[in-house]
Amino acid sequence: MNKPLRRVAIFCGLLVLALLVRDNWLQYVRADELNAHPKNKRVQIERYASERGNIIVNGKPITGSANSGDTYYQFKRTYVDGPMWAPVTGYASQAFDASQIEKIEDGILTGNDDRLFFDRTLSMFTGEKKRGGDVVTTLNAAAQKAAFKGLGSKTGAVVALEPSTGKVLALASTPSYDPGSFSGYHDKDAKAWQALEQDKNKPKLNRALREIYPPGSVFKVVTAAAALESGKITDINAATDTPEGWKIPLSTKPMVNHANGCANASLNEALRVSCNSVFAKLGDDVGRDKMVETAEKFGFNEQQFMPVRAEASVYDKKADRGGNALSSIGQFNTATTPLQMAMVTAAIANDGKLMKPYMVDELRAPSTELIKKTEPEEMSRPVSQKNAQLIQQMMENVVSTGTGTNADLGMPGMKVGGKTGTAQHGEQNSKRPYAWFIAYAKSAQGSPVAVAVIVEDSEGTNREDITGGGLAAPIAKAVMKAVVKSGS
Amino acid sequence: MSVVTNTTTIGAIEAPSRRNTELVLLAFAVVIPVFAYLNVGLAIDGKVPAGMLGYGAGLTLLAGVAHLVVRKWAPYADPLLLPLATLLNGMGLVLIWRLDQSPRLIDLAKRSYGTFNPSAPNQMMYSAIGIAMLVGVLLLLKDHRVLQRYTYISMVAALVLLLLPLVPGLGADVFGAKIWIRVGGFSIQPGEFAKLVLAVFFSGYLMVKRDALALASRRFMGLYLPRGRDLGPILTIWAVSLLILVFENDLGTSLLFFGMFVIMLYVATERTSWIVMGLLMAVAGAVAVGSTASHVQSRVAAWIDPFECLKTAPEGSNMAYACDQMTQVLMSFGSGGILGTGLGEGNSDLIGFAANSDFIFATVGEELGLAGVMVFLLLYGLIIERGVRTSLAARDPFGKLLAMGLSGAFALQVFVVAGGVMGLIPLTGMTMPFLAYGGSSVIANWALIGILIRISDTARRPAPSPAPNPDAEMTQVVRP
Numbered sequence: 001m002n003k004p005l006r007r008v009a010i011f012c013g014l015l016v017l018a019l020l021v022r023d024n025w026l027q028y029v030r031a032d033e034l035n036a037h038p039k040n041k042r043v044q045i046e047r048y049a050s051e052r053g054n055i056i057v058n059g060k061p062i063t064g065s066a067n068s069g070d071t072y073y074q075f076k077r078t079y080v081d082g083p084m085w086a087p088v089t090g091y092a093s094q095a096f097d098a099s100q101i102e103k104i105e106d107g108i109l110t111g112n113d114d115r116l117f118f119d120r121t122l123s124m125f126t127g128e129k130k131r132g133g134d135v136v137t138t139l140n141a142a143a144q145k146a147a148f149k150g151l152g153s154k155t156g157a158v159v160a161l162e163p164s165t166g167k168v169l170a171l172a173s174t175p176s177y178d179p180g181s182f183s184g185y186h187d188k189d190a191k192a193w194q195a196l197e198q199d200k201n202k203p204k205l206n207r208a209l210r211e212i213y214p215p216g217s218v219f220k221v222v223t224a225a226a227a228l229e230s231g232k233i234t235d236i237n238a239a240t241d242t243p244e245g246w247k248i249p250l251s252t253k254p255m256v257n258h259a260n261g262c263a264n265a266s267l268n269e270a271l272r273v274s275c276n277s278v279f280a281k282l283g284d285d286v287g288r289d290k291m292v293e294t295a296e297k298f299g300f301n302e303q304q305f306m307p308v309r310a311e312a313s314v315y316d317k318k319a320d321r322g323g324n325a326l327s328s329i330g331q332f333n334t335a336t337t338p339l340q341m342a343m344v345t346a347a348i349a350n351d352g353k354l355m356k357p358y359m360v361d362e363l364r365a366p367s368t369e370l371i372k373k374t375e376p377e378e379m380s381r382p383v384s385q386k387n388a389q390l391i392q393q394m395m396e397n398v399v400s401t402g403t404g405t406n407a408d409l410g411m412p413g414m415k416v417g418g419k420t421g422t423a424q425h426g427e428q429n430s431k432r433p434y435a436w437f438i439a440y441a442k443s444a445q446g447s448p449v450a451v452a453v454i455v456e457d458s459e460g461t462n463r464e465d466i467t468g469g470g471l472a473a474p475i476a477k478a479v480m481k482a483v484v485k486s487g488s
Numbered sequence: 489m490s491v492v493t494n495t496t497t498i499g500a501i502e503a504p505s506r507r508n509t510e511l512v513l514l515a516f517a518v519v520i521p522v523f524a525y526l527n528v529g530l531a532i533d534g535k536v537p538a539g540m541l542g543y544g545a546g547l548t549l550l551a552g553v554a555h556l557v558v559r560k561w562a563p564y565a566d567p568l569l570l571p572l573a574t575l576l577n578g579m580g581l582v583l584i585w586r587l588d589q590s591p592r593l594i595d596l597a598k599r600s601y602g603t604f605n606p607s608a609p610n611q612m613m614y615s616a617i618g619i620a621m622l623v624g625v626l627l628l629l630k631d632h633r634v635l636q637r638y639t640y641i642s643m644v645a646a647l648v649l650l651l652l653p654l655v656p657g658l659g660a661d662v663f664g665a666k667i668w669i670r671v672g673g674f675s676i677q678p679g680e681f682a683k684l685v686l687a688v689f690f691s692g693y694l695m696v697k698r699d700a701l702a703l704a705s706r707r708f709m710g711l712y713l714p715r716g717r718d719l720g721p722i723l724t725i726w727a728v729s730l731l732i733l734v735f736e737n738d739l740g741t742s743l744l745f746f747g748m749f750v751i752m753l754y755v756a757t758e759r760t761s762w763i764v765m766g767l768l769m770a771v772a773g774a775v776a777v778g779s780t781a782s783h784v785q786s787r788v789a790a791w792i793d794p795f796e797c798l799k800t801a802p803e804g805s806n807m808a809y810a811c812d813q814m815t816q817v818l819m820s821f822g823s824g825g826i827l828g829t830g831l832g833e834g835n836s837d838l839i840g841f842a843a844n845s846d847f848i849f850a851t852v853g854e855e856l857g858l859a860g861v862m863v864f865l866l867l868y869g870l871i872i873e874r875g876v877r878t879s880l881a882a883r884d885p886f887g888k889l890l891a892m893g894l895s896g897a898f899a900l901q902v903f904v905v906a907g908g909v910m911g912l913i914p915l916t917g918m919t920m921p922f923l924a925y926g927g928s929s930v931i932a933n934w935a936l937i938g939i940l941i942r943i944s945d946t947a948r949r950p951a952p953s954p955a956p957n958p959d960a961e962m963t964q965v966v967r968p
Contacts, residue, residue, distance in 0.1 A: 001888055002880060004755045008892065009876040011751075012899040016869040020862055022912040026857035034822020039795065039815055042823050042835050071591040346708060364858045 012121065023172035028284045036367075046112070048073035048094055053109040053366065055089050055101055058141045059359040061134075063089060073185060080177035084148040087157075087171045087206045088139060088359065090308070091179030096193055100206070100308045101135055102179075108133040108363050108371070115372070117438060119365045133371065136362040138167035142482035143449070148171035150475030156283030156455040157207035157338040162477050163346035163440065165376040166355030168306065170451070170479055171339075173207040175199075191352035206467045212335035213454055216423025218436040218468070219330030220271060220279045221342055221391060226294035228284045228387040229265065236390050239264040255280045271394045272402035274420065275404070276329050279382045283328020291328060292317050297382035298354065300336070313340035330423060337453045341438050344382075346450035348395070349417070349440035352388035354379045392417050392442070399439070406473035407439045409481055417443045418470030418476065432457050437472030442478045448482040451476045505565035507559050513571035516549045521547060524831055528586045529830030530840040539585075545574030546612060547578050561626045562945035568874050569944070572867055573937045576922035577615050577930065579864075582831070583585045583851050584608045584925050587844040590837035607844055608926045616928040618934030625938030632943050636886050639692025646685040650728065654735055667738045677928035679732075679741040681900075683748075684935055685894035690749055693888050694756035702757035726747045731774050737783045740908075740916030746770055746901050751896040752889055782806065784914075790814040791914040810915070813839060813847075817909055821861075828857025844925040849909045849941050865906065868921070872899045876877050881947035891943045894936050923967040 021109055026034075034040065052075060054061035062085045064078040066147040077092045079085065090100025095175035096107060107113030111120065111132040123130060140160075147158035151174040160170035181192040196204050205211060227233040233240070245487035247256040255277040262275035270278035295315035297300070319327055326332035339357065348352035356379040363371040383391065395417030398404040404418035421436030434457075440450040453472040522544040551574045558565050585608035587593060597604040629635070635642075653659035658669045668675045694701070698921025701718050729742035750766030778784045786807035789797045794814035800810035816839045824834065834854035839847050853861050875895025882888040901921060909914040919926050921933045 001755055001758065001885060002757050005876065005880055005888070005892060008751055008755060008896060009873070009880075012872050012876065012896065013869070015899055015903040017866055018912065019865050019910065020905050022907065022910050023821075023853075023858060023861045023865065026818070026910055027824055027853060027861065028826060031822045031825045034819050035825070037795070037822070039798070039820060040817070040819045040823065041838060046833055183745070381666050 015065060025374075029179070041301065044071060044094060047106070047110050047170065048075050049324060050111060050129060051075055051131040051150060052077060052092065053111065053364075055109075056134050056136045057085070057088075057139045057144070058296075060141070061157065068184065069466045070184075077180065077183040079180040079183075082180045083176035084144060084172070086179050087173040087208050088137060089179060090146075091183065093183050093189065093193070094177070095185035095189055096182060101137070104307050105135045105360065105363065106363055107116075108135060111431045116365055119322050119367055119369075120174045123366075131366045134358055134364040134368070137150050138162075138165075138169065138361045138374075139171065140169040140483055141484060142486045143170040143389060143479050145361050146478040146482040147453075148174070148176075150453075150478045151455070154455050154470075154471070155207075155210055155451065155457050156475075157211070158451065158453050158475060158479060159208045159338045160449055160451040160461045160483065161346040161355075161357055162357065163340045163350035166346070166357045166379070167361070167376070168357055168359035169483055171208050174206070175201050177203040205483065206308075207454070207456070208338045209308060210292075210337070212311050212313055212435075213434055213456070214291050214335055214423040215330035215334060215336045215341060216421035216434065216436055217274045217276075217330060217339055218419050218421035218452075219328070219334055219336070219439045220274065220421075221348065221395070222298060223279045223283050223286070223291070223328045224267060224271060224292050224391055224394065225298075225348070225383045225387065226286045228390060229294060229383055230286045230290045231475060232282065232285050233267050236267045237269075240270070240278055240282070242270075242275075242278045242281050244277065246281050248280065248325055249284060255325075268394050268397060271419065272387065272397045274403055279329045280325040284325045286328075288317075288319060288321070288324040291315065291324060294382060297380045298347060299340055299379065304337075304339060304343075306331075306339075306359055308327045309358070310339045313337050326425050332423065338454050339386045340454035341436070341454075345440050345452060346390040346436040346447075347382055348388050348391050349442055349447035349450045350388075351385045352381055352383040354382055395419055403467070403469045404437065404439065404473055406469050407437065407477045407480075409441060409477060409484065411484065414484060416440070416441070416472065416477075416480065420473065422441065422467050435468045435471040437468045439476040439480060441475070441484055447488050449480050451479050453479075457469055494760045505563045505663045507555075507563060510558070510565075510567035510570060511555060512556055513567065514574060517571040517575035517578060518544070518551050519549050519581050520575060524579060524582040524847040525585070527830070528582060528589070528832040531590050534587075543581070543585075543612075545753060546616075547574075547581075550574070550616060554619050554622055557623045557626050558941060561630075562941050564945045564948040564950070565941040566874050566878060566948070569941055572871050572874070573922060573934065574639060576864075576867060577618070577869075577934075580848070580920075580923040580925075580930075581608060581611055581615065584611050584924065585847055586832050586855075587837060587851065589832070589849075590843075592837045593840075593843060609931065610927070611925055612908050614930045615934075617927070618930045621931050621935045622938040625935055628941050629939070631745055632887055632890060632939065632946060633884060635688050635890070636692050636695070638691065639689055639696075642685045642689035642692065644732055647728070649685065650732060650741075651849040652678050666938070667741065674927070677926065679738065680928040680932035681935075683897050684739075684894070684932060684939070686745060687748065687752075687890055687897060690752045690893055691886050691889035694752055694889055697829070698756040700764075700883075701753070702759055714781055722729060726769050726773060732779060733773070733777050733784075734781065737781070738785060739787065739914070740875075740901075740904050740918035742773075743904055743916065744897060744918070746773075747900045748893055748897040750948050752893045755892050756885075786810040787914045791911060794818060794911070814915065815836075815910065816840070817847055817850045818911055820847075820850040821910060824854040824857040826858045826862075827853050828853075828860055846905075846915075846917055846923045847909055848923065849885060849906055849920050852923075853910075864923075865902075868898075868902045868906075871937075872902070873893075874944070878940055878944040878947055882943055883947060887943045887946060891940060894940060898933075898936065899923070 051065040055063045062080045065075045066078050068076040073094045090102040092098040092102040109132040111130050143160050147170040151321045158170055158172040178197050182189040242264055247254050247486055257276050259273035259275050262277050265275050265278050300313045300315045303312045316333035323332045356377040358374050362373045365371055396415050397405050397419045399416045403420040407418045409416050418439035423434040435455040437453045440447050453476045455471045525540055525543050569572045588606040588608050594604045653667055667677055667679055704715055729746040732738050733742040741756050753762045790810040794811045797811040801811055820836045836851040836854040837843050851863055879888050879891035884889055894911050904916050905920045906911040919929045
């Protein structure tokens with residue numbers, strides 16, 4: 001009987017071998033695929049198994065972690081002033097993933113990042129519980145508060161930058177949402193999420209970064225820069241050869257001016273009172289390609305990562321002459337994020353040097369040891385120093401005697417430059433226009449803040465009263481004031 | 489080759505008893521699970537678990553008693569079987585205890601039954617009963633050939649055991665499989681015991697009938713077909729397997745019995761045609777049942793592509809449940825990777841119910857990784873190998889067949905469970921010997937080890953030295 005016995009023994013060996021091979025297939029070959037499978041809850045469990053690190057503004061955390069005692073996801077994200085900071089933090093939800101900084105810096109916040117390997121190993125020996133590292137932002141709490149309060153119940157967004165570095169000081173968007181309302185995975189979280197998803201005011205939309213608006217007259221700053229850079233204008237106080245009722249090329253319509261005294265107005269005067277005809281003609285004179293070049297130097301036509309992604313602003317590269325003329329005054333296909341307009345303002349306030357905007361200053365290990373510090377980085381030089389200062393001069397005129405007087409800080413030694421915009425949109429301009437305001441404050445030491453404000457729609461305001469100067473300028477003023485005050 | 493080799497279990501004239509080897513191995517088999525226990529405690533609570541001393545003492549006591557009994561009553565037994573079984577049982581206890589600590593499983597139990605009872609203390613008790621069973625086998629069964637006398641009683645007993653779960657009032661339907669009977673407060677899985685009893689019946693029956701089955705056959709298309717009257721028992725076993733499958737929803741047990749029978753038949757008759765026939769009948773039976781029983785169908789669907797099946801299966805159906813379970817098991821293995829997450833630090837409890845019984849191997853996969861699973865598979869492989877060696881070494885055909893049958897059944901069970909859990913074959917819902925939670929399984933498998941130890945003791949026992957023959961010249965003993 002021994003011969004078949006040996007054969008059966010070999011058969012049993014083959015059975016075990018088959019199991020071994022299968023196991024290697026499963027745990028070695030397919031391990032990564034199974035581990036990363038969307039149905040695999042382990043990533044989520046791991047993410048919430050330990051206390052998440054915090055996002056920090058001015059040394060204080062604006063996030064927190066609560067031990068929910070849940071058997072699946074132990075720690076739950078909490079937010080301090082959730083709606084105010086939502087455009088900065090994004091959300092981290094057990095059921096609905098995460099967004100923005102919470103998502104981008106997830107590795108640091110959960111403590112799983114490779115850069116925290118040393119910390120993890122250390123705490124393995126000291127027996128400390130694992131926790132995540134912190135993300136220190138560049139934001140200024142006072143400015144953020146001013147922006148959020150200023151927007152109030154209106155729909156809109158505010159972006160404030162530090163022109164010399166590109167640091168984001170304020171990033172507000174209204175209406176906002178509380179990321180803490182759906183940070184868990186229970187029914188009430190799902191309900192809160194559903195309600196936000198279905199809300200027609202789109203509270204989850206980050207208007208400061210992800211929405212592109214027609215910029216209207218605030219775009220004239222870019223056109224002015226292009227005119228100066230291309231040499232079409234050398235003296236900002238010289239009269240331009242612009243008839244009142246300048247005819248749009250390839251069209252029979254004349255350009256409509258809301259301001260008076262635009263015929264042959266100088267660049268300085270045209271910006272002060274916001275003449276459409278002068279800037280449309282200037283854009284036409286400069287030509288599409290040069291306009292596109294200047295706009296792109298400011299950051300148009302490209303997504304910005306700071307590190308949260310911002311939508312690409314648009315300056316139409318293929319517009320015909322008429323389209324280009326309209327684009328030059330921020331209409332036609334021109335569209336921009338509030339961040340983009342803040343970048344334009346910051347570049348001008350910084351004497352022509354555009355710094356790459358960023359909002360994560362430092363990443364810190366749980367031991368508060370510094371892991372990474374973001375260094376300010378120059379992005380481009382859209383205008384020369386001389387031309388930038390000329391534009392500053394014109395923008396300061398706008399605030400001192402023009403349409404932007406509401407933004408005047410009235411502080412000694414602090415000059416303020418700005419530009420209003422009232423962008424019409426909708427079919428036949430039927431919708432309530434957008435009120436824009438861009439501004440910067442500047443002292444002899446340089447500019448501490450540049451800000452862009454947009455108010456999309458404001459219930460209870462007469463249509464005629466919706467102007468950049470009336471609605472948006474006071475918000476910009478409050479934000480600048482907060483920055484200047486907190487800086488001194 | 490030298491005449492006296494100590495590496496085989498085939499008893500040479502001066503075969504060493506190897507009891508001290510066994511003792512040293514047993515020490516490892518106790519120490520390793522105790523460290524594993526400590527490891528789990530540190531991983532979950534961050535402190536030395538309170539029950540460690542008791543656990544260590546209990547395991548030492550059980551292993552010690554078993555060792556002493558073997559030393560006294562089966563001194564020439566294979567030295568590996570007892571340590572291997574002890575190690576597996578000890579690790580099983582640790583894994584079950586580890587799953588007892590899972591808040592998710594506690595929560596699940598509370599929501600489903602209102603209370604949560606930890607399984608580890610029960611399993612410890614079952615292990616003690618299992619060791620008592622081993623001791624009982626060694627004490628009562630002085631010679632395994634005694635079992636030959638009970639050939640036909642065994643058959644009746646096996647059939648009764650197998651059909652008991654179908655008796656109304658006695659059988660209990662647990663998660664769709666009717667393989668349990670409830671006696672008093674205990675539920676017993678009679679199939680586990682039937683495995684042993686059937687092996688005894690097959691051995692006795694085949695030993696007597698092997699010549700008839702092997703020789704009295706007609707040649708047909710290159711195959712030796714047996715006579716109709718010899719075919720009877722095979723068809724009976726086949727039919728009983730199918731009955732179990734159909735009425736008790738127990739794919740694993742029916743596969744196990746039929747496989748065991750075919751293997752033993754082949755060993756007894758040395759005819760390959762039996763294997764061909766056995767395979768054909770197994771396929772026929774599987775197809776017949778697979779195309780009608782929804783239970784089997786959902787298992788097959790979950791096997792072919794669990795992730796896809798999860799999408800297509802109707803919500804809340806049996807199939808969706810089976811597929812979900814399968815995906816959880818696969819992800820458990822995948823998440824373990826090469827080295828595993830470490831004992832106590834995995835999430836294999838996501839599998840839910842039966843995480844500590846049918847799917848306990850997934851916990852090994854996740855927490856000990858590829859390395860750990862391979863170690864466990866090799867431990868099982870070693871048990872099987874020692875069993876087959878015992879069979880080779882056995883001097884009587886009955887002992888050969890019984891040892892082969894038992895180790896073959898053990899091998900099939902390991903393959904069917906591990907293969908099912910790892911998605912190699914459809915899941916059958918059997919338990920990993922020694923590792924999984926369940927009294928019947930632990931007790932029956934200890935009895936199985938006991939019988940193997942007994943046969944190996946008989947096989948390795950040195951033959952009584954021949955009376956000195958004054959006429960003998962100096963001759964060399966040449967063994968076949």
